[in-house]
Structures are given as structure tokens and as C-alpha cells.
Amino acid sequence: MDQLNQIVNTLALTMGVGWASGLNLYAAILTLGILGATGSIVLPPELAVLANPIVIVAAAVMYVVEFFADKVPGVDTGWDTLHTFIRIPAGAILAAGAVGSVDPALAVAAGLLGGGLATVSHATKAGTRVLINTSPEPVTNWTASVTEDVMVVGGIWTALHYPWVFLGFLILFILIAIWMLPKLWRGIKKVFAFFGRLFGKRSPTT
Numbered sequence: 779m780d781q782l783n784q785i786v787n788t789l790a791l792t793m794g795v796g797w798a799s800g801l802n803l804y805a806a807i808l809t810l811g812i813l814g815a816t817g818s819i820v821l822p823p824e825l826a827v828l829a830n831p832i833v834i835v836a837a838a839v840m841y842v843v844e845f846f847a848d849k850v851p852g853v854d855t856g857w858d859t860l861h862t863f864i865r866i867p868a869g870a871i872l873a874a875g876a877v878g879s880v881d882p883a884l885a886v887a888a889g890l891l892g893g894g895l896a897t898v899s900h901a902t903k904a905g906t907r908v909l910i911n912t913s914p915e916p917v918t919n920w921t922a923s924v925t926e927d928v929m930v931v932g933g934i935w936t937a938l939h940y941p942w943v944f945l946g947f948l949i950l951f952i953l954i955a956i957w958m959l960p961k962l963w964r965g966i967k968k969v970f971a972f973f974g975r976l977f978g979k980r981s982p983t984t
Contacts, residue, residue: 786941786942786945787938787941788876788877788878789941789945790937790938790941790942790944790945791822791876791937791938791941792873792876792877792888792891792892793873793891793892793895793937793944793945793948794876794933794934794936794937794938794944794948795810795869795872795873795876795892795934796869796870796872796873796891796892796893796894796895796896797869797895797896797898797899797933797948797951798869798899798930798933798934799865799866799868799869799872799892799896799899800865800866800869800895800896800897800898800899800900800901800902800903801899801900801903801926801929801930802841802844802848802926802927802930803861803864803865803868803869804837804838804840804841804844805841805844805927805930805931806872806930806934807828807833807837807872808834808837808838808841809930809931809934809935810825810828810829810934811828811829811830811833811834811837812834813934813938814826814828814829815829815831815834819938822875822876822877822878823878824874824875824876824878825872825875825876844857845923845927848919848923848926849916849919849920849923850916850919851910851911851913851916851919852911854907854911854919854923855904855907855908855911858900858903858904858907859904861900862900862904865896865900866893866896866897866900867893868896869892869893869895869896869897870889870890870892870893870896871889871892872892873888873889873891873892873893873895873896874886874888874889874892876888876892895948895952898952898955898959899951899955901955901959901962902955902958902959902962903926905958905959905962905963906922906958906962907919907922908962909962910922933947
């Protein structure tokens with residue numbers, strides 16, 4: 779039973795950091811770093827560096843930058859586009875580190891799963907933001923951004939303390955994402971097609 783609990787705990791942390799990285803990488807690192815530095819959790823040796831004050835300060839600074847960038851319509855989409863090349867690889871690295879000192883093959887498998895989850899959560903976040911930005915008011919951006927931050931912090935905390943609950947939540951998230959992503963993609967294509975027609979329309983010559 780203890781071995782099963784250990785496997786579930788490791789799986790929840792591995793999948794949790796991958797999933798959270800796709801939504802808000804800096805919030806995920808900051809949460810793990812603070813929990814590790816305060817002794818609330820014992821981080822795997824490969825992730826112990828996250829509790830270093832330098833890493834915590836750097837993550838905090840970048841979290842503040844993302845906190846504001848993520849709430850400005852248009853800027854958030856550019857930020858998400860840039861972070862496609864940051865969140866996904868980081869999610870894979872954190873997931874691989876979460877399994878601790880194990881067989882390299884298991885670490886690679888964890889990295890692939892973590893990177894895949896980071897891709898799904900990042901694509902869901904970025905696609906949703908493109909559609910939200912079609913609304914002229916900023917309330918939806920703020921609501922979505924704050925909700926994502928709460929999900930990241932709450933998700934990691936749940937993964938560490940209630941791994942079975944988190945894994946159930948994660949399965950539900952994946953199912954919802956599978957259902958949403960095709961619809962988001964169709965919506966995004968319509969948005970870009972609209973702007974293409976808007977800016978590509980030529981004025982009649984006189």
C-alpha cells in the first residue's frame with residue numbers, strides 16, 4: 779500500500795508540474811520553491827534548486843511581469859505565443875525532475891508526458907485567450923487570468939496533498955480540453971479570417 783501511495787504521489791507531482799507549466803510556468807515554480815523553502819514539502823533532489831532564494835526571486839519577478847502582461851488584451855496573446863517555446867520545454871524538464879533519481883528511461887517518459895500535458899494546457903489557455911480578446915471589455919481577461927493563477931497554485935497544492943483528487947481533476951481537464959480544442963481552433967481561424975478580410979480589403983479606386 780505504501781508503495782502504491784508513493785507511485786501515486788510521484789505521478790501526481792510529475793503530471794501536476796507539467797500541466798501547471800502550460801498555464802503559468804512562473805507561478806508553478808514560485809509555488810514549488812516557496813513550499814520547498816519553508817519546509818512544507820520535500821522536493822525531489824532534481825527539483826531542490828527551486829527552493830533556492832535566487833530562483834524564488836527570479837520566479838517572483840517573472841510572475842509579476844506575467845501577471846500584468848496576461849491581463850492586457852492582445853499583449854496576453856503575444857506573451858502566450860512567445861512562451862510556447864518556454865512553457866512546454868520547461869514543463870517537460872520539471873516533470874522529468876519530479877520523478878527523482880530513477881531509471882533514465884522513466885525520467886524520459888515522465889518528461890514526454892509532462893511536456894505533452896504542458897502543450898495541452900498551454901494550447902487551451904492560448905486558444906481561449908484569442909477568442910476572449912474579441913470582446914472589447916477587459917473584465918473577461920482579468921477573470922480568465924486570475925482563474926488560471928488560482929488553478930495553478932491550487933492544482934499543485936492538491937497534487938501534493940491529495941494526489942488522487944488531483945489525478946481525477948486532471949483526467950476531467952484533459953477530457954474537457956479534447957472537447958474544446960477543435961472548437962477553439964475553428965473559432966481562432968474565424969477570428970484571423972475576419973481580420974484578414976478587414977485589413978486585406980482594398981479601398982475602391984476613384
